[in-house]
Amino acid sequence: MDYCPHTQADTADMLLQAGVGRVEELFSDIPDKFRLKKIPDMPPALSEQETAALLKTIGARNRQPRLTLTGAGAYAHYIPAVVGHLVGRAEFYTAYTPYQAELSQGILQAIYEYQTMMARLTGMDVANASMYDGASAMAEAAVLCARISNRNKLLIARSVHPEYREVVGAYCRANGYELEEIPFGTAGQLDSFTVLNQIDDTVAAVILQSPNFFGCLEDVEQIAGSARAKGALLIAGFTDGTALGIVKPAGECGADFVVGEGQSFGNPLNYGGPYLGVFAAREKYLRRIPGRLAGRTVDKNGRPGYVLTLQTREQHIRREKATSNICSNEALCALAAGIYLAALGKNLRKLALLNVYKAQYLKSKLLQLPGWKDVFSAPGYNEFVVTCPDAQAVNEKLEQEGIIGGYELAPDYPELESALLFCATELVLKEDIDQIVRILK
């Protein structure tokens, strides 16, 4: 099945009008020696029915987990049905970036609302229209801080998601910036004195996550203080965005940038993507931040309307001097996030509490197992680290029951041997937890 509507008569007519004899002639600019005879090793075309059957078969090769106890940067939440119904409106998902405002008031207003929600959730002044994901948002913030401050070192907490640290590292390396780790304390948090000592006058920014990768909350206010004291900026990330239903936003704690993964807001796990990079900033950096921005203005008749604004920051106008190279972003995921948050409203707090309760219950049950130990004492959200006699064996046992267990920390953190990072969201039921404990007994 191809999707070309051309009949033979159409093609003939059009060739005539185009003044060429055969379609082939339209490709005459391609030097003969490079003309392809056939695409090698391609399977034959399929009818829609066959394509559907194929993709069903592939899907069936996956094993559907009964339960997912891994978070570690991607979170299994219940997504209210409205989200899919509304995001599935063709006017939204078959549109391009809203370059023509008059035809795009829908997505522009929705993005403006999303920006407002993100600013409010993070306690910041402004937020952009989205980045690729939490990690690249953090990396862009890091690069931006180096540019703003004219300093070329960045400090990143070792309690930040290991893959985020790698992404920040790749962006820094490409720019020739140095990236240094800040160790975490025994409580599973950063220590503000250590941070203070580690900042020298080459440090552009300190980067942390709260909740951090271990599920622990950081004392953002203290770290922000340390950073400020040494003239460095603070980039605060977060892991599961639903935590913001109860956690004090980093913006209120003195962060200059808040970045994070917005997948938790109405976007399915999707085996890793598409996800949603949240990027929020203080007002004063508005003209320096990467990414699109929807802005409110008025039309010729004074009616309010929305446009992409401050485009002179962007690559299509500023080219190599742009604040970033980002062009397509994750608009539809941002739309989903906006709908999700508008659906929950203040219930986001209830949801966050439920996550806390579930994680507490899971943790308390696991800690009753022989040889299982709590690792960090800092307060946490819906994730926590425990050690057990044999982490791998635990996960294998759970796997047999169709359960995706905890995230094994040792490969990333050799210092955390046989440690597992568990996550329990509202999708995990008490009876599941009780069963898990029975399985592991």
Add this chain to the structure above:
Amino acid sequence: MDYCPHTQADTADMLLQAGVGRVEELFSDIPDKFRLKKIPDMPPALSEQETAALLKTIGARNRQPRLTLTGAGAYAHYIPAVVGHLVGRAEFYTAYTPYQAELSQGILQAIYEYQTMMARLTGMDVANASMYDGASAMAEAAVLCARISNRNKLLIARSVHPEYREVVGAYCRANGYELEEIPFGTAGQLDSFTVLNQIDDTVAAVILQSPNFFGCLEDVEQIAGSARAKGALLIAGFTDGTALGIVKPAGECGADFVVGEGQSFGNPLNYGGPYLGVFAAREKYLRRIPGRLAGRTVDKNGRPGYVLTLQTREQHIRREKATSNICSNEALCALAAGIYLAALGKNLRKLALLNVYKAQYLKSKLLQLPGWKDVFSAPGYNEFVVTCPDAQAVNEKLEQEGIIGGYELAPDYPELESALLFCATELVLKEDIDQIVRILK
């Protein structure tokens, strides 16, 4: 979860305005002795997440068949993805019957197009906007013929779907009409002489299906001739609508009414409903037919537009003298049918051919099994009847492999002992058939 947006303040305000103290007072017309204290034995309210989990659990109690070889009035076809996407447009499915034409041009035009497609497919002059299902469409046609002709007996072929015969029977009984069966010949078809002999001057109409319940084609033209010769009308039904991709439409064979089940046109099996009653007629009966009709007209400015028309036939105006009591019909299923047929276009012929090939292959393979025999010699579409040594045992074997086997005919047709009615559509692959034969060996 309820869906009432009222806050306590709203309710208080509104009660004040309504001049009552408590909500209870609004129900004061209900005599005290009949006021309910509580609804007995009701499960508690569920959150959306819980409702979703519950319905998933219930769904999982079903067993998903790997393959369905039963047709018998409901057909497993591939439904192009466009159908669901377009029928899922909220403007369509959250609308009521288009009483206000200016706000309903979308569904009205779509129904007008559907009517046109049905008329063309069946070879008739006009078709209505839909009936509940094939069986009730047939029953309404029967009742209508009795009224038109002032005769009170109806003849129905025994080769018509047994449940359809029952429904026609129920409608006839309610009206005091007599319903008599016409036997089928050894070829699996009606014999026109038998029909001719059976028609007396009390017979309002002859009712048949082609393809009939056994998958055989009837010689509609001959039967129509017999009916006409005796002043009776002909109601021609069909089973799997996709047959109309190749089969001569009954309208071209002299039928007065064509009725049938439109589920095959883009509507899922859905365990029996909602389905789609197709009802087509000769022009001269237009003002007598049941159901809604979308008609084309012009607006004040001469622009073409669509309205519900000939409503004076209908219950809301004509009340007890209406042509039918039908009010809500199956508009969304008709919409799906229209989209499905527009998607396939002339490919409906290709699809029908493929169905023929599949059925022929399945039949030829089954007949190679020891003791299996062909039953009817009339030409057929995608269904056929075979006898085998032990019909029940065959189905049980298939069931074990997750396959829904043939429809057992003996309960409805004691004369067809150990006979199975098999159906093979485009969804049945050669490898499936080969496997089935291996299972049954």
Add this chain to the structure above:
Amino acid sequence: MELIFEKSKTGRCAADVPRSDVPEIALETLIDAKYLRDDLDLPEVSEIDLVRHYTNLSRRNFGVDMGFYPLGSCTMKYNPKVNETLAAQPEFTSLHPYAPDSFAQGNLQLLHTMQRLLGNIFGMAEFTLQPAAGAHGELTGVMMIKKYFEHKGEKRRLILIPDTAHGTNPASGALCGFETVTLRSNAEGGVDLDHLAELMTEDVAALMLTNPNTLGLFERNIEKVAQLVHEKGGLLYGDGANANAFLGKTRPGDLGFDVIQLNLHKTFSTPHGGGGPGSGPVGVSAKLVDFLPIPRIVRKGQEFHWSENFPLTIGRVRAFYGNFSVIVKAYAYIRSLGAEGLIRASEMAVLNANYIKERLKAHFELPYDRVCMHECVFSGRRQVAESGVHTTDMAKRLIDFGYHPPTIYFPLIVPEAIMIEPTETESKETLDRFCNAMIAIAREAKDNPQKVKDAPHYTPVSRLDEVLAARKPDVCWKKP
């Protein structure tokens, strides 16, 4: 908009068909040419054109998801999205109606539970879920009534129908060969008891009563009504289309109804699909259970089975088992709301209607000024008298304000009727804005009647020529 046929071009298609993996046999060798068709005149369009056609058609349609839709007697409440999602699960959609019961235990359990829950809510002994819509339920109910008397050896010819009744009631009676007799309403909009007493003979099979009736008024004398009917051996049929008014407040079974049909697509929030599908379950009191249509679900321990072994059944009213996926949505809805949610739904529906009634009664004539249930009925008579503006004009003008008009010219006993059913899912803000629009239109009818008469002003077509449509019906397109 162009018709899909006008967009057709030979050789295009949106849906392809797989190549055959089994032998292709020349068709004529299998089927004699006399059985085969020559042409197949369906539109030929590419997928993009198909999608644009129906997408743009949809954009010329108004649904509840776009705005307020106070169509009286239609209960256009919000259709929760989760129910759509759940009913669309392949576990539900892909099963054949003749799947062996062993494949369908989930479906059977759901249907069986649904019957029981409806029984509890409405106080009926048993429900059938087969009828495909409200009117189909009425027909089923009347068939049972007929059979009931036949079985008793009584021949009753008449059915009584109040003048406020929906047209389907007399039509359903007639479709079962009954003669229908109109029962007058009294001054307060209820059944005229004297008239009922007069009409209620032993030739009357049933009274078909809608309670609350289509004036949105609860029958205060229901006990007396039931008594009068039952005394003469008649049955009391309940049209449950208005059930959204009394969930958990009272039960038809307790009120004396012998049969009741429901409209799941009204009361239980399943969408109306632009005209259907609906679902019209019928509940009966104990004395009518034997007459229910087949098949019925029988429970054996934890297992459920279909059974047809009910000798007194009226038979079947449609093939297979009912509009299953509609029932799934209604079931999900009932489980979401639970008892408290259902009660709240009715309470808020009734509150909303009374609120509108009070806000508008200074501006429009209110023929029955009493507490209403889930809907209220005004008359546009004052406007007609004052400025020749008719109810239909005001309805069309509402479109310009972004609303779907209420039901108009029904019930028939109210001249220039305006029948407003807000439902419980609408907020006070929405009602206020709607009332403001109604009031503005009432003012406009005085100040600028032509503006109202020319409405609607912003729709893709203006008022359509219905007379032409009926005089020269064009219901099937022919290539010019």
Add this chain to the structure above:
Amino acid sequence: MELIFEKSKTGRCAADVPRSDVPEIALETLIDAKYLRDDLDLPEVSEIDLVRHYTNLSRRNFGVDMGFYPLGSCTMKYNPKVNETLAAQPEFTSLHPYAPDSFAQGNLQLLHTMQRLLGNIFGMAEFTLQPAAGAHGELTGVMMIKKYFEHKGEKRRLILIPDTAHGTNPASGALCGFETVTLRSNAEGGVDLDHLAELMTEDVAALMLTNPNTLGLFERNIEKVAQLVHEKGGLLYGDGANANAFLGKTRPGDLGFDVIQLNLHKTFSTPHGGGGPGSGPVGVSAKLVDFLPIPRIVRKGQEFHWSENFPLTIGRVRAFYGNFSVIVKAYAYIRSLGAEGLIRASEMAVLNANYIKERLKAHFELPYDRVCMHECVFSGRRQVAESGVHTTDMAKRLIDFGYHPPTIYFPLIVPEAIMIEPTETESKETLDRFCNAMIAIAREAKDNPQKVKDAPHYTPVSRLDEVLAARKPDVCWKKP
């Protein structure tokens, strides 16, 4: 339209949260108050209001499903619905990125096959599917180029970028610390070979070439270009955003490209989502394979596994594995089309562009009058000179005719540029109607220029004050 915040009312919600089935613990006993937030200022609306808000917003948006969208350089082809349906299967959507490989064999197989198929189509040794969009792919490619030279011990500072290039190219170069140098185009719209020879020193890491370029023109001298770059040890980077022009006709790998990024959301029909998500796979020639980002998929027999064990990798460019569900759609698309379908897509895309070019060139200045590939670029200069009507005016006027305007004012080297990319999924009828509209507008520009300058006339808002928006940015709503 009102903002969702303006519709908010305390106490409402559209989504509820289940009651806790585990012990509820006072939050303050678990988390010190200093970590906790006070207020949570999110909109509070009911589900019906939520649905109406976003449904009505959607109705103020224009997508491919509504009409022709010839946005040049964006390949706004039709997005087949089946791909949406298939990618939404729970088997795909519900898996955690860290699910053990044993849970994800289907996903891994799909990704692995997709990499191989892209390799075949584009003639590259290997692909990574991780980048989230085209520009992200560019960044990834440039990072690899940087690492490649670092690994060779060379320090190259410069990247050459033609003046026709998309803004993401110089921006991606700069984001990797390169200095970018602009390469001139020659009179026929291709690379100025002399200028290239002059600029191409051993300080140049790469030339980032888009072929066909943003004028829609294929680089006839591609062999020479590649030779000049490679002679100096430089790498040839290909911006594959325009790949819809040459599927099955030629392969970047054969043309001498060392790295190429694709835009699945253009060439492979995945929808653009109102601005994303996209997917920007990067293919490399053999010499760059070692530098690909991690993780990569490794096949062992019939099993697939993730591996991070590639010491020369540039590392990661995002967390997890790429925009998986976008890739599923593109994979379904490629399998549907097969080799013949892909070739036909490019052929018809190119035919459509040439058809438009020929139909419009009498009416608009065509700066480069030669056979074009999948898009053609006009200039509105004539209209400016004749009547002061600018390209932007004509673009806005197209909206009144029901079309999304083409890309305008890009590429920068064409003044008043109008860049039209019809794509292969549009029919001759659509192109004809569009061309007629363009011609009508050209005429109108002469006869009634004000009408064009005032366009659009029928949109919910007219032209918006962009200067105000930029001068006093309001990007976050504050309660007045």
